[in-house]
Amino acid sequence: MSTGRSASRWTARSSATLLLLVLAGALASCDRHPARADGDGRGRDDGRVASAAANEAPDAPAPPPDTDPVGAASGSATSPGAPAAATPPLPDRQPPADPRLDRIARYIIDAAPPASARDARARDAAVHRLSRFGDLLDAIGDRITWGHSDVARSKDDAAHDPSAAIPTIGLAAEVWAGLYLTCFMFSDPHEVRQEGAFTVLLIPARFRAGLPDGDYPHPFWHDPAEWKAYVDATAVRLVFRDGRLVAGSFTVPADGPMEGRYPPSPPPADRTWHGQWTWTDARGASQPRVAQFDYLLDPTNPHARTLGHAYRELSAHLEQHDCLSCHRPSNPAAARVLELLGYPGQALGSRERIVEVLLASSMPPARPGVHEAGIADDAARDAMLRAARRFVSEGDAALAYEHMLTIRPDQPPRK
């Protein structure tokens, strides 16, 4: 997709006298626009990698050359705030300056600025901008994990605390950026820290605690501890490894709450969970509304309707085989990275994996003494596999369309 945009820029700017300029511009634009056109064809980075810091990421594609903070360190990088002139080489422990991280932080703060915690419109506006933010999507690739970092307990794991009660979920990049990241409002001052192999971008954040129930991607209040962790968070951590954004989490940093600047807001009302993961509102609309494709996708997306059909078809199989008894926000089977299959938007990030587990007959998992792993009835498994493959191809098409709408600020935002 970005190829098409580069091509039109090429056409617009090419003329004999400007040939050199155009060449230079095209090269620079290539630098800034690592192709996302290959979208789902690229390697799948994985929540599992992110949540297990010690693991290597064998299937993660090599980061684009301009995104490697290590590479930046070996050049003439300066640390943020350091005087620009005649800076001596950095000591190893300091994070290398990475203008890309700074650009990402500034854009996030600009797109989701402090507002009233009840302001649903401000949230919608943030969704629109963040779910399309090219630098962020490029940094992620396909998938990211999102969870709570209880830093007091996760010294060795910059990404997540795998033993935390609040599950870590695996999500498609644009769904995470649109639905989960935007549950927070952001402000300066952001920080970049080096934590072992990870570079961590820490941004002061406050949870939007006063939105209607259907404006949260899943009912966080199903577990009072999860709701409280969201409400109490004072920062969002974006965890980079080798230049890739592998995990995001909400937290109170170990060295104390981060002070952002937010309008005063009344303490959030307690929410009572009525035992429903999804529901239909008085007007017959599916809730949470933000997890539906018509909220997530652009109104002009020609694949929205067929994607909706494909999900509904798949969903019948998910129910028939009881997949949602485990793949729900409460994570009863304690998956290290949870696939939230019962929500259309969240399920998008799991689409290829669903096909894989069906091919491998690994889901549902075996229950010793009761049944083996997989769907025993071959015909039923094949039917589900067809539905899952259709969801993959519709999902690919829908996201490829969305990628054409990616926002790539040509100029880094000014200070």
Ligand code: HEC
């Ligand atoms: C008894 C609980 C349970 C049921 C029922 C169940 N799953 Fe799972 N599923 C899990 C757990 C636990 C994991 C995580 C495994 C891990 O941590 O390695 C998982 C992982 C997955 C994954 C991710 C695999 C990966 O490679 O990342 C997919 C996709 C999945 N399940 C799909 C399904 C589907 C489809 C069904 C229904 C046919 C289903 N599951 C039924 C417990 C369950």
